[in-house]
Amino acid sequence: MDAVFKALADPTRRLLLDRLRQQNGQTLRQLCEHLEMARQSATQHLDLLQQANLVTVVRRGRERLHYLNPAPIHEIEQRWISGFDKPRLHAISAIKNQAEEQAMINTTASAPSYVYVTYIRASAEQVWQALTDADLTARYWGHANVSDWQPGSTWEHQRLDGSGPDVVGRVLHTEPPTRLVITFEAPGEEAADGPSVVTFLVEPHHDIVRLTVTHENLTDPAMLNGISQGWPAVLANLKSLLETGEVLPHAPWDMAQSCASQWGAASSRS
Template sequence: MDQVFKALSDGTRRRLLDRLHEHSGQTLGELCARIDMSRQSVTQHLAVLEAANLISTVWRGREKLHYLNPVPLHEIQERWIDKFERPRLRALGAVKRRAEEDMTDKPTYVYVTYIQSTPEKVWDALTDADVTAAYWGHNNVSDWRVGSRWEHRRTDGSGIVDVIGDVVESERPTRLVTTWADPADEGEEDKYSRVTFDIRAHGGIVRLTVTHEDLLDESDVAAAASGWSAVLSNLKSLLETGSPLPEEPWAMPVG
């Protein structure tokens, strides 16, 4: 948390976060265009924000895109603000979100975590139906070939499928891209979202970046933030300790 407060103490870094709040997924050039500062200086400020986990980065071809990561700010809000002003601030926040929804494109959520493992093991943990059952409560079922269908099936014996989609890219062990949809919305592609798993060796560990794009609105972003942080924390625990967390994070009460 100290890194977060240090990063937020600088006015330039706060302006960069404001720019990413307005439009997440910007290149260095786009961010520099609105700040009277050299590219090198902006790069240094972005490095501080990334070290504090306030932004996440994703490579798209030769472009490096920068995304706002709201998780640390949410933790500050939960710890120091919500418990004092929760009802009033939530009401104001809801008004603000509704106003912003009409002004923005479909939002994107990015989550980055570091896991003591190998890219191959992380890939298998995301695609092996038995392993996903151990930390996700669902079997991820597919042959994971480009163009194939995949399903997110409950493990309670009901056979219920909660998510469907198609495999868009599949490059073991570094990159997996899939579409996501409620089975009730099958065929309505405007309701599909898209999830990218980028798996990169990072020294002796793995940097896993999950990018969830084409979400319908800010409520979907909040759900993605909560869901991905819980699932990936459970995945990290499984790969590093051999066991998932003692309680399913998504089933635990908040507060």
């Protein structure tokens, strides 16, 4: 966390994060438009933000798109803030998130709408297996992801009771063990702009892996809100399983529902 606090201590770096919060997925040129500094200086600030995992870079052709990564901020909130006044803070956070989600929806259609990065002590092969093995996904996700994972094949996010899939799609691209691209939609759903698309990028480095998940072509703020809560919970469970051999003691996606219920009860009493 020292790198995060050091990165946040500089007003220029906070300004860069604010600009990404207003519009995610910007190039270096876009970020420098209203900064009174050379591109080289801005690049140095962005490098520090990237080292602190506050910013992640996604390459699209010759461009480098910069995204605000919420994971370190979330860790600070959990450790230093959330214990003080949870109901009121959850209400403020909900208002803030709604504004940010609308801003993210308004970004260009060619850019990912949501990006999340996590680091896992595992090999690329282990992470790939965790993403594509039906038995492993059932352990950390509560659903079995079923497919042969060949380009053009279908895949299903199947309930464990056999009552049917909650999500379906097609495999668009696969490069084991580093890259998997799939469509992601509810059964029978046909969005006007096509299904949303999820990309898993697995980057090994010595004995750890950086896993980047991008989810693009989201249809509305409600879908963005759902995946913004869902992906961190699922990936935290995956990380726990690979690093400790066990999933988290409680399903992490239930936490957001519990917090929402607590806030609703507190609001009704006030």
